[in-house]
């Protein structure tokens with residue numbers, strides 16, 4: 001019996017009850033059990049979890065034993081654990097693997113989609129307000145995407161936009177229609193009220209990731225007066241109900257210092273935030289300026305700071321552009337996720353708006369087999385250095401080539417931007433970042449490991465080639481001797 005079957009037999013829900021009965025005593029027992037039945041397949045994540053459970057000084061020890069097991073609603077924890085770890089993780093992953101093998105294309109682990117292009121805010125530099133209410137995926141269309149996704153093993157859906165909570169009644173309805181899935185939504189937080197928080201508590205499978213630009217001045221400066229206060233109020237409502245919530249923050253050249261500061265991180269810990277997703281500014285869109293791209297030194301500092309906070313503070317942080325080493329580089333093009341906009345266009349990535357597929361005209365599987373998705377599939381990883389994962393930001397020639405060769409069209413209906421225009425904004429950045437990325441990568445643990453593996457592979461290939469040449473040489477000698485004779 002494998003780990004998955006054993007987990008399902010025991011029932012993760014029962015396991016959660018067992019942990020709750022006496023976390024300090026029962027968590028290590030569960031780890032022993034997981035060790036026994038996984039046959040070592042849980043890998044480094046298991047070792048990390050065990051360390052956290054056993055080390056009372058680890059910041060994540062209290063995070064798990066207090067924040068998750070005491071302050072979070074028990075039924076919410078159970079639902080998230082089952083939907084995320086079993087449905088989206090273990091069993092979903094197996095289905096995805098089978099589909100990858102069967103169809104010879106990327107199959108995602110998560111699907112990002114825009115329920116609407118509408119937004120209730122008018123942020124500086126954001127196109128959503130200009131789109132107005134024109135573009136929406138209907139409830140039936142989103143339901144169809146999820147049904148098709150589940151056939152392929154996808155149980156994790158992430159909403160972006162626009163402001164997804166403009167459609168909050170439909171989003172709750174989708175949680176009810178698909179209680180086996182986990183839903184996460186980027187949001188400005190302003191539409192989280194008592195009623196919506198109660199609905200979230202009822203369905204249990206919806207997690208908001210609230211966007212913050214930093215502290216009050218920065219957030220209100222971009223999103224309007226009172227935006228920061230509204231986020232604090234939303235977090236209070238969520239906290240009072242024991243719901244799980246995170247923060248999404250984008251670092252730019254202008255806000256870098258404050259948004260990656262220890263003070264900012266500590267404020268989020270105090271607010272009971274469970275995770276923060278850091279995004280690197282991308283100059284996507286005809287009006288987006290490359291002047292806001294973080295400098296080389298800022299990116300190096302982001303790499304250091306976020307790794308340090310992650311090790312020392314009880315807040316799970318992901319720095320998407322610098323964490324490629326943990327996920328094998330670029331995750332787009334369906335390798336781990338894709339993006340469907342409010343017009344139904346299926347983009348490889350939330351930042352890469354070029355496509356040959358629209359979900360209103362073809363199935364999800366056919367979109368995954370469309371030309372630009374296959375170009376992603378065939379070219380990933382785009383760089384051996386995991387600190388240069390992106391076909392746009394760090395390898396702009398790659399995106400130019402893929403868009404040209406596949407004939408993918410811009411899906412930005414407001415102001416279509418050519419791949420050449422977009423990539424030209426990244427050329428200088430990519431050139432400046434390459435040597436810094438080389439140094440960081442070659443001095444990192446995973447970088448050294450990857451380089452050693454590469455050398456070993458090259459040596460093995462060379463030895464094989466020499467052996468083959470030796471054999472060939474023998475034939476040639478024979479032929480030569482024949483000739484001589």
Ligand code: SF4
Nearest residue numbers: 330331332349389390
């Ligand atoms: S295309 Fe670029 S931004 Fe999108 S997932 Fe890949 S590396 Fe990240």
